Every structure is written in structure tokens, then in C-alpha cells.
Amino acid sequence: MERENRRDIKMKNQHPHPRDIPSVEVLVQKLLQDSAYAAFPRRLITYLVRDESKKMRRSILTGKTQWNEDAFFASLRMKAVPFLQSGLRRVVNATGVVIHTNIGRACLPQDTLIPLRQVAEFYCTLEYDVEKGKRGSRHAHVEALIKYLCASEDGFAVNNNAAAVLLALNTFAEGKEVLISRGELVEIGASFRIPDILSKSGAILKEVGTTNKTKLGDYEKAVTKNTGLILKVHPSNFRVVGFTQSVSLRDLVILGRKLKLPVIEDLGSGCLFNLSPYGLDEPVVAESVKSGAAVVTFSGDKLLGGPQAGIIAGQSRYVAKLKKNPLARAVRIDKLSLCALEQTLRLYSLREKPQEHIPVLNMLTRTPAQLRGDAEKLAAKLEPVKDAVDARVEKSPSLPGGGSLPDKSIESYGVALYPKFLKLNVLEAALRMNDIPVIVRIEKNRLLLDVRTLQEDDFQIIVRALSTIFKNA
Numbered sequence: 001m002e003r004e005n006r007r008d009i010k011m012k013n014q015h016p017h018p019r020d021i022p023s024v025e026v027l028v029q030k031l032l033q034d035s036a037y038a039a040f041p042r043r044l045i046t047y048l049v050r051d052e053s054k055k056m057r058r059s060i061l062t063g064k065t066q067w068n069e070d071a072f073f074a075s076l077r078m079k080a081v082p083f084l085q086s087g088l089r090r091v092v093n094a095t096g097v098v099i100h101t102n103i104g105r106a107c108l109p110q111d112t113l114i115p116l117r118q119v120a121e122f123y124c125t126l127e128y129d130v131e132k133g134k135r136g137s138r139h140a141h142v143e144a145l146i147k148y149l150c151a152s153e154d155g156f157a158v159n160n161n162a163a164a165v166l167l168a169l170n171t172f173a174e175g176k177e178v179l180i181s182r183g184e185l186v187e188i189g190a191s192f193r194i195p196d197i198l199s200k201s202g203a204i205l206k207e208v209g210t211t212n213k214t215k216l217g218d219y220e221k222a223v224t225k226n227t228g229l230i231l232k233v234h235p236s237n238f239r240v241v242g243f244t245q246s247v248s249l250r251d252l253v254i255l256g257r258k259l260k261l262p263v264i265e266d267l268g269s270g271c272l273f274n275l276s277p278y279g280l281d282e283p284v285v286a287e288s289v290k291s292g293a294a295v296v297t298f299s300g301d302k303l304l305g306g307p308q309a310g311i312i313a314g315q316s317r318y319v320a321k322l323k324k325n326p327l328a329r330a331v332r333i334d335k336l337s338l339c340a341l342e343q344t345l346r347l348y349s350l351r352e353k354p355q356e357h358i359p360v361l362n363m364l365t366r367t368p369a370q371l372r373g374d375a376e377k378l379a380a381k382l383e384p385v386k387d388a389v390d391a392r393v394e395k396s397p398s399l400p401g402g403g404s405l406p407d408k409s410i411e412s413y414g415v416a417l418y419p420k421f422l423k424l425n426v427l428e429a430a431l432r433m434n435d436i437p438v439i440v441r442i443e444k445n446r447l448l449l450d451v452r453t454l455q456e457d458d459f460q461i462i463v464r465a466l467s468t469i470f471k472n473a
């Protein structure tokens, strides 16, 4: 007590000094008493205290601050957050954007979970041929499925579609020119731009045509002795409308044959069967393969609804070259993704209606009547908080997302929340900071819970989150 007082007096009279910081041991002892850190071993606590003390010492020496125990522990707590709580964790997607890249794109089908767990927990046949009792191929597990579903001679999978494009360009056009329409030099999120991937692959970009119009003649004129291939990219996340023209894959293939150039198509989303009966017009992979592309590439976790992966389907002689490129080893798919991909492709092959088993397809093909019914169910569950918020079933156009069908908003229903005592942005933040974050949209003075992207037990999480928020408000 007396010592404490003396220190207080000293602090008032002298400049702050690092010796004001209690010893690491004293601070560690305090934290060991704190129930918030009960799960932490002593060495982790010691690490956090040392690190924080070092920071404190620096800021005292530079005269920025003086010793303050509360501030010290508050700052340490921030540093402890990654150890207190998993960073990568579940969220509730109430945005209505089905393929949302920031929150994990596709939710995997239920049928993938048991195989995934088996392959994760135990040894597996990853590169082992049980019949021959010797080394097998990682690619074998999805080859037959891709061939069947894409109507192709051969196929395999890599880490993601960006890797598939990189691999294809490097294999067929390193040091050579790649013809691509100016209208297709797209950026898919800041981390994937066709011109950047192209230059990293060692290929040389040769733009043809204009942003809105490219004709077959533009390609023909651009061909030189050093042309390596023709690339077609599905402009998946935007549409050029109005005065436009582009060359069909079929016509490019005919030109390619004449000039002995392979034609490659990056389809982006990769739709395995025709979704136009549901109002979703995306090119079907098998159609591109049938048009005669050397290979086509697409993502595993966009419209396909599987894990992150890049799928390559096409003619045997081209696919064989891709597999042999040493880069293929650097971008190979890991066993968990491969397992989930195989199981997802099995669902496409074996189920009469894959859309009933694959969440992405299920969400995209829900009818307005079903969505309305779901929204009514959710609104009814919000009865207990009705004094704090009006919850009304309303229409809400939702987006497929993930660079699929950018100009397409699909009719959906949601529960619109009109809080009586909280601002919309405060409620939005509170939902986001829930222990299982609930991600929502604010639009037109309402906070919208779009039911298209909600799964069954998400309802309970939303109800509990809102009850807690309004109890504490």
C-alpha cells in the first residue's frame, strides 16, 4: 500500500520511466488468476505479457504514454483474441448472395461430410492403387466423373481455377503470344486479373478487337509465327450490353484448326447442366467441350457447389501435356478438397436431381413460393422480439454472386427488420458481432434477412442473436 502511494507520487513528479512497468512475473501471475485466460498455458501468457511489455516500454521511452495497468491489459486482450477465438469460423449468410467469395463461396453438400471426415482422420487411397498394390494417381479419383459430366476425353483437377488458367497458359504458350479479345481482359476480384496471370505464365498478351466489339477478322489479323494459343474468357462478373459483338467459341475453334492453334476457354463458374429452366443462363461446360476447345477450365466452388478447385476438361493430348508440366505439382489439389470434389461430382452423376443435394444449386433454384414460406416461418419465430422490432415478409431480389450471372437478380423473399429503438447500422453491426456472425444487407431503410441463403438451423441462431441484442439494448 505504502509502496503503491510512493509510486503514484513519483509518477506525478517525474517523467514516466520503463521501470514503472511491473515485472513480467507479476503481470503473468495476475493473468493466471483471470478466468478469461483459463485455457491458456503459462508459456502463452508469458509470451503475450513479454510482447506487450516491450511495446509499453517503447512507448514510455518515446514519451507517448505512462504506465497504466488497465490500458496494458486491454491492449493485451486484443493481442489474445486470435488465441481466444477461432478466426476462421461459421457465419450465417443472410445476404441472399449465394456464391459469396468473402464468406466461403459454396457450402458443401451433406453427402461429402462423412467421406471427408474419413479421409481426414485416417490414411486414404490418395495416390495408392489398391488393386495393383503400388503407387496410383491422385488424378484418378475424379477423372471418370469429369469425363462423364463434361463429355470430355480427359480431365483432372488442380488447386483452383486461377491455377488451372496459369497452368494452361504456361504449358501451351510460354514465350508465345496469346490472342484474347479486349472485351475479355477481365478482373475477377483484385487478386485475379487475366493480364497479370498471363504475364506470370510467361505468355505474351496480344489484345484483339475492342472493348465492346471483337470480330473473327481481328483474331486472324493478329496471328503471327509466334502465336501460341487463342484464349476465350467468360466475362463472368460483368456484362457489356448494347452495341456489342464477340466471336463464338465454335468459330474460334474453326480458326484455330486452320492455323493449328489450340483454343482454351476459361469458363469461370462452370455450370454442369442447363439451369435456364430456373432463369439462370450460364454456359454449360459440356457445350464448350463439344465446340472443340482444347481444354476448358472452371472453378469447383462457384456454381458447381463443391470445394475450392480448378477443373480442367478437354482433349486427351492437351490434358496429358498439362499433367506433365512441373507446375502441375506446384498447383496440385490437396486430399480434402479432392475428396469433397469427388463426392460432389458423384452427386451430379448419380442423383436424379442434383439440385436437391447440392446447397448452391438448391439455393439458386428455390421457388418464390418456397422462399416466401421460409420467410413467413422466420418472421413467426421473431414474435418474442416484436416490442423492439417490426419484422415483415418482403420481396428482395438476390444475386447468384461469385462472378456468376452478374446482370441477373433473382426474385427472392426475406424478412425486413425495422428496429424501433436502434439505428439500422447499429443493429447490422450487432448481428455481425454475434458469436456466430450474422451477415445481412441494409437497403431502402430496412435491414434485410434474405432467406434464400439460410440453412435450417440458421433460423435459431438469428432468433437468439436478436433476442440477446434487444435484451441488452
Ligand SMILES: *Cc1c(COP(=O)(O)O)cnc(C)c1O
Residues within 6 Å of the ligand: 160, 161, 162, 163, 165, 188, 192, 233, 234, 235, 236, 237, 266, 267, 268, 269, 298, 299, 300, 301, 309, 310, 402, 403
Ligand atoms: C472466378 C474466376 C476465376 C478464378 O477462379 P478461382 O477458382 O477463384 O481461382 C478465373 N476466371 C474466371 C472467368 C472466373 O470467373
